[in-house]
Amino acid sequence: MDDAVGQILDSLKELGLRSKTLILFTSDNGPSLQRQERGGCAGLFRCGKGTTYEGGVRVPFFMHWGGFVHPWTSHTLITSLDIYPTLMSMISYQSKNSTDGFDFSHHILKRDAKFNPRESFLYFPGHVDQTIGPYAVRYKNYKAHFYTEGNELSDGNNYDFACTTKANRTLHNPPLLFDLNLDPGERYPLDPNKNRDLLLEIQYVTMNIMKTMTWADGEMKKPNSNSAQPCAQKGCRDFPSCCSTKTKLPLISIIHK
Template sequence: MGLLNIIVLFTLLIPAYRAVSLPNFVLLFADDLGYGDLGCVGHPTSLTPNLDLLAANGLRFTDFYVTSPVCSPSRASLLTGRYQTRSGIYPGVLYPGSKGGLPLNETTIAEVLKPLGYATAMMGKWHLGFGANGTYLPTRQGFDHYLGIPYSHDMGPCHNLTCFPPDVKCFGHCDTGVVTVPLMYGETIKQQPVDFVELEDSYSSFASEFIRTAANNQQPFFLYYASHHTHYPQYAGWKSVGRSLRGPFGDSLLEFDSTVGNILQTLKETGVLNNTLIFFTGDNGPELMRMSRGGNAGLLKCGKGTTYEGGMREPAIAYWSGIIQPGVTHSLSSSLDILPTFARLAGAPLPKVQLDGVDMTDILLNHVPGKREAMFFYPTDPSEKYGVFAVRMEKYKAHYYTRGAAHSDTTPDQDCHITSFLKQHDPPLLFDLESDPSENYNLSPSEHPELASVLQKIQALKDQFEASMQFGESEVKKGTDPALEPCCTPQCTPKPECCQCGTMGR
């Protein structure tokens, strides 16, 4: 009987022990942040001390890619580990009144972790659909808690709002004819329009409370902070405004960094920092059309909206105190790889669908080359007719099609502009990204016959990938309905002018 009692007691203790031993995950996702925007990568006037600290004491990625040069499809791939073409988040992005959204049969990181007992929370920009009665909100996609804006914060009339204290108006007019931007807590609108000046303090409080509650309950947690920074129009509160040397963009970036610092401080105070993997990256390249109010792609070509390096290569950092050794990795990696990596570290089974992500655990823990063979670059409007626009394999990148974008206008490089129309390249343009990350010097096979085998390997990978791709029904093409735009007083008229209410409170 004594042995039996010990076995029963041990069996009862296993769940509690497992919960304590499971790692926590904090996923930080910036908005329209360029490859050259952080202080740790050399920007002379960006003030990002907390992100720089993570980079100095963690693993910094030099060759990290997202799957789209615009918001919604990139976010879908991040959370599902699958290209946006599979989930149907294309072409372009979702809007306040979009009928579609991230399909509920897609499995998010939160839904992978929840069965293991994880507490899950998201704050910030969702941009994967709202839908009828909040059908596509984060709370329907595995997140226990949500505080944020369900789409991009420029998707509303912001010209009459304050972006910087004490009373500096937002620069520009953003969208018109739609409801004012709502702040949601769970599935309830708490404030409409959003108070940008106080917003980041609300996020910091939300994150601290969530982490403290999970730590006190000895429950593993997943926090997804999808920041609105540094998307246009930039904003910042009292603690950040005027503190950077980079104007409104720099103040906005500093405020994002400050929220990261508050999260780090809470992890330390609750004693869970050493059991928490923090991963930082961004959704796509900088919106160069905004000039000094946009981001900076550094030495990379073009930016948001294009399949050049500046549109889809992002800064990325993995930090886990005492577990991940400081360093730099040149391994080809992607936002697609975050779901399978978190699943591996938590011991969670993978979704029973075709994933495009690969496990990065060996890169993180052992600093060895990763498993990713290639990265495939889709435009903002992918189609089966054209397929992928470019492929990266090892240090080489081949462009089968190129095209500029309005998001990348105003730069001296004419290839980036919207007037640079679609061009097919046969043979494809080929660049050595190790020696030429700016994609300036095409390696023509007629001048470099030794690269013929490289192009053959890239073509084989492209053919194999496209043969495996099944395009999902486009959620964006389902259209919009103004009646679906979230309003705190949904029966009021005239809409959208009447959709204003509330102050931040919980």
């Protein structure tokens, strides 16, 4: 991966586009511990891919844009849902459609650590059940686990039982509550009796978000289609010439003004 990313960056430099290109690097989930040394490591975060512990959902996010994004580090809660509205704001584009994410362009471009439009996020398992709702909820620097469940992708003979397939779905009432600033590894639950007001606030936030949600079938459940972009042909070799994609991807050029 390091070599592949390097080739892309080198090509941008050779074409004279490095300083004109906004480069994003992130991941869709934590490491696949099932693959052990090949799957990566979550460091101090608990478990990995397939779980709603921090090791399964917290990922790095790098952004490079010469002359616009200056070097700094942020610990603010940002999700992949926020990327689209942030990029649209950076190029002064007004979308006609409503979006689920928040605009973090001011936070990123102005290096304003205090600017944080997102206070909460709901974490669902891969097998979503509307009657159960989210497994965990992030609220500010706190995280409440209403359910926990291990996953084969985090197994690989994991020493932590909570990460393995033997850890079946478990309801926590009251929820397991962690202060991620003090305990990012989610090892020491806070006393629910001393944090009743906080738990009630988290439940209230969760309820309000759930009311606004529209449920739909996941794209992963739909059959493969050769009309999908950029290529959905199984066993494709000599990519991309072997693709049978019916539609062409548009060439988009955006100049920041």
